[in-house]
Amino acid sequence: MTQRVFKVVLLAVSALALNGCRTPGFGERAESAAQLREALHGETDVYFATNSGALTLADALKVARSRTLKLTQAQLDLQLSKIQRTMAFSTFLPQVEATYTRSGTDVPIMRSFGAQSIQMSSKYVNEASIALTQPIFTPGAWLLFVESKNAVRARELAHARAGELLDVQVAALFYQAAVAESMLKTYERQEEATRALVGRVTALAKEGYVLAAPRERALARLLSDQYNVRLAKDNLSLTRAKLFEVLRFWPTEEVTLDGGSLLDVLGRDWILTSETGDARRVAREHVQTLTTEEWLWQTLVNRKELWAGDQIIELRKTEVIRALTGFLPNLYGSASGNYSSEILQSPSQYWAGALGATLSLFKGFQTVAAYREAKARRAAEFQIQEDRALAFMVSTYEACQNWCRTGAQRAVAEQARKAAELDYDETKARYEQDQETLSEVLDKLALMEGARVQAVMAEYASALAEIVLRDAAGVGLGETRVMEKSAAEAFREAGLLEGILKDRK
Numbered sequence: 001m002t003q004r005v006f007k008v009v010l011l012a013v014s015a016l017a018l019n020g021c022r023t024p025g026f027g028e029r030a031e032s033a034a035q036l037r038e039a040l041h042g043e044t045d046v047y048f049a050t051n052s053g054a055l056t057l058a059d060a061l062k063v064a065r066s067r068t069l070k071l072t073q074a075q076l077d078l079q080l081s082k083i084q085r086t087m088a089f090s091t092f093l094p095q096v097e098a099t100y101t102r103s104g105t106d107v108p109i110m111r112s113f114g115a116q117s118i119q120m121s122s123k124y125v126n127e128a129s130i131a132l133t134q135p136i137f138t139p140g141a142w143l144l145f146v147e148s149k150n151a152v153r154a155r156e157l158a159h160a161r162a163g164e165l166l167d168v169q170v171a172a173l174f175y176q177a178a179v180a181e182s183m184l185k186t187y188e189r190q191e192e193a194t195r196a197l198v199g200r201v202t203a204l205a206k207e208g209y210v211l212a213a214p215r216e217r218a219l220a221r222l223l224s225d226q227y228n229v230r231l232a233k234d235n236l237s238l239t240r241a242k243l244f245e246v247l248r249f250w251p252t253e254e255v256t257l258d259g260g261s262l263l264d265v266l267g268r269d270w271i272l273t274s275e276t277g278d279a280r281r282v283a284r285e286h287v288q289t290l291t292t293e294e295w296l297w298q299t300l301v302n303r304k305e306l307w308a309g310d311q312i313i314e315l316r317k318t319e320v321i322r323a324l325t326g327f328l329p330n331l332y333g334s335a336s337g338n339y340s341s342e343i344l345q346s347p348s349q350y351w352a353g354a355l356g357a358t359l360s361l362f363k364g365f366q367t368v369a370a371y372r373e374a375k376a377r378r379a380a381e382f383q384i385q386e387d388r389a390l391a392f393m394v395s396t397y398e399a400c401q402n403w404c405r406t407g408a409q410r411a412v413a414e415q416a417r418k419a420a421e422l423d424y425d426e427t428k429a430r431y432e433q434d435q436e437t438l439s440e441v442l443d444k445l446a447l448m449e450g451a452r453v454q455a456v457m458a459e460y461a462s463a464l465a466e467i468v469l470r471d472a473a474g475v476g477l478g479e480t481r482v483m484e485k486s487a488a489e490a491f492r493e494a495g496l497l498e499g500i501l502k503d504r505k
Contacts (some may be wrong), residue, residue: 056261137331177261302474326367413458420451
């Protein structure tokens with residue numbers, strides 16, 4: 001009977017253990033999926049309920065900064081660096097330790113001296129003490145704190161740069177969605193015009209004024225336009241979903257984009273950095289006359305990655321010095337107050353002080369190796385910074401060429417659009433006077449709509465090229481007050497420039 005009960009209990013315990021350690025299945029996945037869907041739907045509905053107008057680029061940039069998960073790692077790195085700085089500073093603070101003990105024996109402890117017995121301690125003894133230790137000279141700890149300050153500055157710059165890269169990503173996705181939306185409208189207009197033309201051709205065909213071949217060609221054009229509209233709708237849905245992925249909205253939400261807001265950047269002045277590090281406003285007409293050398297200079301003084309690299313170089317320099325502190329002693333001062341209820345102790349309470357120093361005598365080889373490693377790291381960091389600067393200059397050079405090229409392409413596409421529209425209007429007028437064939441009208445219509453699409457794409461491409469150039473040169477998009485300033489001005493307002501310049505000196 002006992003063995004049977006034992007088996008039942010064993011089976012019950014095994015079942016509970018297996019149930020508690022089971023692999024999460026469909027139920028857990030479905031619950032998480034429902035929560036995510038409900039949250040995204042709710043947040044999307046709430047935002048667009050209070051922002052009923054078309055989504056502008058400025059709105060998209062603002063939403064991305066506040067909602068995206070793309071900055072999570074940069075934010076975490078910045079928080080960790082600040083925590084490490086606080087921990088490094090704590091080494092300068094006094095260490096306070098308080099202790100209390102109570103001990104006792106079942107009988108008093110006696111010691112015999114011949115015929116006499118003397119009690120050696122109290123039956124119960126209470127002891128308390130409080131000790132304070134203050135670092136006086138700890139060069140390694142001090143340099144570690146300096147390193148943590150440089151690390152925080154570097155992380156702050158990296159976090160700011162991550163925000164700029166996010167802005168460019170949002171602008172690029174907004175550009176794709178805006179172009180897709182404009183192309184959809186263009187194809188819809190083209191389909192509408194073709195449908196009207198097909199209706200006229202069909203009516204004329206019934207009267208015998210149009211042959212079957214032109215009518216069938218018009219119908220084929222209509223089917224092609226309908227297919228293009230479907231492709232444009234699919235492309236718009238996909239590009240909008242990619243944009244909403246960054247904005248953390250429900251991907252299938254149908255929202256109208258304000259494509260014209262993307263072109264606002266084409267009307268803004270530029271905020272460049274002068275030779276003295278101050279921000280100066282430059283008119284667009286003057287910016288277009290800047291030389292390549294001036295663009296490269298803006299890149300070298302504005303890119304936050306280079307400012308962050310300067311902080312890492314300072315950190316490597318400090319590591320070299322800290323490696324040498326292994327040969328130096330650490331000096332500490334301490335004070336303590338003590339109390340004991342032991343009857344044989346006199347006095348029962350007293351104060352004590354001490355001054356101590358520690359010096360590692362058998363770490364010479366390790367310290368020398370650490371010093372050599374720190375020097376190698378510093379030399380490598382200089383080379384990395386130079387390589388980084390060269391890469392940024394090349395990217396700016398490429399972005400500048402693309403900016404100039406897209407500007408010229410925009411002018412060409414605009415002129416081609418005007419010419420195609422006039423050509424179509426004239427051809428259509430001649431056709432209505434029986435001076436032109438229907439085939440020629442259809443060809444001119446296709447050319448006109450294609451020219452319109454190219455003009456829209458060229459205009460948006462010019463705006464995106466300027467955004468990319470602004471980012472490559474490090475001058476910002478100009479959407480917010482901080483972004484309209486030079487790097488030096490932004491750092492000065494953030495309290496970073498003074499520390500950076502001090503470290504450089």
